[in-house]
Amino acid sequence: MNNYIGVIVDSEAVSLDRIFTYKIPEILKENIKLGQIVKVPFGMGNKKVNGFVLEFISDVDENIKIKEISSIVTNYSVITKKNIELIFKMKKRYFCSYIDCIKLMIPTGITKGIKHKTNYVICIKNELIEKLKKRPYIDIYDAVRKYNGVYTKSELNHKFNFSLSSINTMIKHEVLEVLEKVVSRCDNRVFDKYEEKVLNERQHEIVNSIIDSKLKKFLIHGVTGSGKTEIYMSLVKKMIEEGKESIILVPEISLTPQMVERFKGRFGSDVSVFHSKLSDGERYDEWLRVKSGEVKVAVGARSAIFLPFRNLGIIVIDEEHEGSYKSESDPKYSAIEIGEMKSEIENCKLVLGSATPSIDTYYKCENNQYTLLNISERADGASMPEISVVDMRDELKENNKSIFSRELYAAIKETLEKKEQIILFLNRRGFSTFVSCRKCGFVFKCKNCDVPMTYHSDKKYLICHYCGSTEEIPKICPKCGSKYVKYFGVGTERVEREVKKIFSAARVLRMDKDTTGKKNSYELIYNSFKNGGADILIGTQMIAKGFDFKEVTLVGIVAADLTLNIPDYRAAERTFQLISQVSGRAGRGSKKGKVIIQTYTPESYAIQYSSKNDYKNFYKTEIMLREGMNYPPFSKICIANMSSKNETLLIKYTQIIGSFFKNKFSGCDNIDILGPCPSPIGKINEFYRWQILLKGEVTYNTADFVKKSIYEILKKDYNVIRISIDINPLSLL
Structure with missing residues (x-):
């Protein structure tokens, strides 16, 4: 018989990062469960604090005085037994505290009493009495009978123009009654049916290989547009047929609308959506749907990996090479590593997918830690886009000082004339990269950070992208007093202004951190472009992957060198991935696609191989350099x-x-x-x-x-x- 429990108290103090033993009172023994939240007396003053039950303990030293738990806060387990096992593994791997891990697995605010959202709706209680068989009571009665339990008093007042006094009279005579109703904060929109597609031969082979194999970990290396999403959907369908659940991870919230549209269009209400842009209440409701077994599939960003499914069958991590799968705050976990841990703990399949796999993952394939599944052609017979590299040094020699090369300008003009869509990519937001004095070279840097400030013309301010501080645009150099203050470099905002100036008739959208700060802004921009509401989409890396727009036939990479010159051993890998991914947005439909890469270093192997869509030779070059320098994966x-x-x-x-x-x-x-x-x-x-x-x-x-x-x-x-x-x-x- 377990008489004691091991509890983690809800505190971030480093000194309290250990399991505390508490005795279970007889009255609570039948109700205590692993993963519950309990109230425990803590410290010298026995202050009642929340604690999480992580283990049962049968015996302790009887000479030690053990405190008893005070009460049970949740009558259900907020952490599953399998996730408790994961917590112990994470603590060892990421050098973090227990409470850091626990907070990843429960909705924000659950310990503070977040509950269901409720409304007080009007319902029929009895037949309409003789005294009230006249207008407006008859109209109110008929409306409530038709929409019984749907509307509140104020909603009936605004929607039907019924007076509140008349409604109150009917409540007083017990013809109507007010009932409390739980209101879902989940996204319950019904999407257009996304019909199941017939898999081509290679897609079919891959699905069967994953389902039939006794192995657990797979990498699908498929070129952009090769139909990886359709493979994921077929795998999810198989899981549902077997009574199992699925987690589908995407790297950016910007990809979530497209994935949600497809998965909800295919599987309906069986799909939960989970990402950081949801409110605390929305996250709680989605988490509870998963916890209660109401849904079979979760689509979301990194944090969705921790959702408490009961019988997980498969985890899919799309665009596995993306850096957003790695947390930059404690615990600094990688969703891919968590997927590997969960694959072992929950005995489920782990499927990674990418057109440009990370060097580390591909190396694991070569060492038989993953099963490699290749797709070398696009689905539905679509061809890969034609890619050309423009040396911007030659443009300068020809006195072209525009941000657009002559080739890109001509291609944009031609594509607009053909009424087709264009994506322009630049992995830097703002109007200009930095502001400096042309006389003495002084660069205006953030006072709080050791980085140049970025000029944003729409706000008329210099903004630091690290701490968010702002300054007015300088007119005089503080170092030499010169008036020759000039903007240098290019950001997405400036590209947008230049496009509108040169191609004034074009309809333009911009997608970067500045335009997507508001809730649902990603989705609004995505849907507008998808539905033909714009001719040109300008954006940062959030448009470089996943998007599947059939009318996009031209992609322009305005400056391919931005990530190449970062002092980091992964710089070439990131450059290759970004160029390859954004290039893959072109020609995904029946029309031929074209990509133009503008660069000042066309000789770079990252740019050369990405322009040829040659991952294997890029990998061979990069892995040789990593081995010579003793960088990961060799160390x-x-x-x-x-x-x-x-x-x-x-x-x-x-x-x-x-x-x-x-x-x-x-x-x-x-x-x-x-x-x-x-x-x-x-x-x-x-x-x-x-x-x-x-x-x-x-x-x-x-x-x-x-x-x-x-x-x-x-x-x-x-x-x-x-x-x-x-x-x-x-x-x-």
């Missing part, structure tokens, strides 16, 4: 980032910590210590940033030792200096 990188508003104290401690690790690992040939040194971006939001890197055979135990050692060295000042530890981070910036 692991552990990065310790430290930041503080006190620069002097920060430098002092990073030097001490750096010396400690260099001495500790001095005899270790398989681990190199790099740093300490300032981070490439040395200051963000008033916090100075330094880092230390360990590269080589870095185990998770080694990284855990690094974290504990840093905290021990900083124990007097850890409230002044922020610490972030990560293995194989998304970025070294």
